[in-house]
Amino acid sequence: MTATIHSIPRRAEPSLQPLMALVADGMNSVNEVILGRMQSRIPLIPALAGHLIAGGGKRxxxxxxxxxxxxxxxxxSRHYKLAATVEFIxxxxxxxxxxxxxxxxxRGKQxxxxxxxxxxTVLVGDFLFSRSFELMVEDGSxxxxxxxxxxxxxxxxxxxDQLVAQRQVETSEERYLAIINAKTAALFAAACRIAAVVAERSEADELALDSYGRNLGIAFQLADDAIDYDSDASEMGKDQGDDFREGKMTLPVILAYARGTAEERTFWQEAIAGDRNSDADLAQAVAxxxxxxxxxxxxxxxxxxxxxxxxxxxxFPPSAAKSAMTEAAEFAVARRY
Structure with a gap:
């Protein structure tokens, strides 16, 4: 990466609380849409969907x-259904x-x-995709x-693209950033941009919110990458070392491989290929x-x-929303889960 890295002026402990407080009333409306639209005459569908949707994610x-x-x-009020659409996707x-x-x-459970x-699980995922498109069509835009x-x-x-790159130890930082821009940041960007569409604001405002969401999404995913090698399962809500055992070339691995000795590179080649995935190997990878x-x-x-x-x-002019969105970006980086 060629751009200069600047440190964000740090608050003592960045929090999502301002963002959650800002949207609390609106999220009640969003949750009503989510709960209503995940229902089906097939009981397995709401049971399985609800297992994840009610699982305590950050939303x-x-x-x-x-x-x-x-x-x-x-x-x-159009943004309530569209926010539910984003969550279904x-x-x-x-x-x-x-x-x-x-x-x-x-999210901390099976x-x-x-x-x-x-x-x-695959079929209920398909059901939720279908529901999301129903909601998009209902919006009419x-x-x-x-x-x-x-x-x-x-x-x-x-x-x-991530699947193709899996177990490819030579994956570059540029390739990985392209992957997370697609698999994570694209939905963050869309989630923000659609607000400017329903508010009938300018293309410039659309692009500003797209940029906010896209960059926040990349920051969020990079923080996840760090957390996988810097936290335990109780903090993360998933098994520590999942990325390692799955042979995923996330940024910490890409950087450690690039900076490693010949002997260390041999370890990474064997580990990412799936030949070294014991707890001791994970401990060595973390070290x-x-x-x-x-x-x-x-x-x-x-x-x-x-x-x-x-x-x-x-x-954008100063507001509670701007302040909350700024702190949300700080939180995305500082969080441990």
Whole structure:
């Protein structure tokens, strides 16, 4: 990365609380839509969907839709269904991801695929995708439909690209950033941008919110990468070392491999190929990552993108929404879970 990394002026402990307080009333309306639209005459569908949806996730993406609408002074109600749409898209991708990855935990409890099996998990993910498109069509805006459907396609491309890159130890930092821009940041960007569409604001405002969401999404994913090698399962809500055992070339590994000795590179080649995945091997991987300051470097890159997110909304007038969105970017980097 060629850009200069700037540190965000740090608060004592950045929090999501201002963002959550800002959108609390609106999220009640969003949750009503979510609970209503995940229902089905087939009992397994709401049971499986509810296992994940009620599982205590941060709900960052729908909250960002509501916060962006607040930033723009939007007083209508269209954004409630659209925020639910964003959450359905996100939940569907999580269900599919857990099947692809063979994950054992999600949000601190057993992943849905472990309880209900892979076929049901995939199909309920498909159901939630379908519900999301119903909600898009109901909104009636072709522009909103284009933004959200386009993001859904990009997310799928990013997931496939990550699958192709899996166990490829020579994956570059540039390639990895392209993957997370697609699989994570695209939905953050869309979640924010659609607020400007429903508020009938300018293309410049749309692009500013798109940039905020995209950079926040990259920062969020990079922080996740760091957390996987710097926290335990009780903090993360998933098994420590999942990325390592799945052979994922996340940024801490990419940096540790690039900075490693010939002997260390041999370890990484064997580990990423799947030949070294014991607890002792994970401990060695964590030690090498910390030896080469790869977690700290990953968090520094996350701070760079978080600052870009903050800069993207700099032109909007001061407000509770702007302040909450700024602190949300700080929180994305500083969090431990």
């Amino acid at each position: 960052m993406r729908p909250m960002l839709t509501l916060a962006s609408a607040s930033l723009l002074g939007y007083g209508g 996100h939940t569907a991708t999580l269900l599919h991801d857990d099947v692809v990855d063979g994950s054992g935990m999600r 992943a849905a695929n472990i309880i209900y099996g892979n076929p049901a 072709l522009k909103v439909l284009k933004i959200l459907s386009g993001a859904s396609a990009v997310i799928a491309e990013g997931e496939v 090498l990552i910390h030896k080469h300051e790869a977690v700290n470097a990953t968090r520094e890159r996350a701070r760079y993108y978080a600052q870009r997110a903050i800069d993207a909304i700099a032109a």
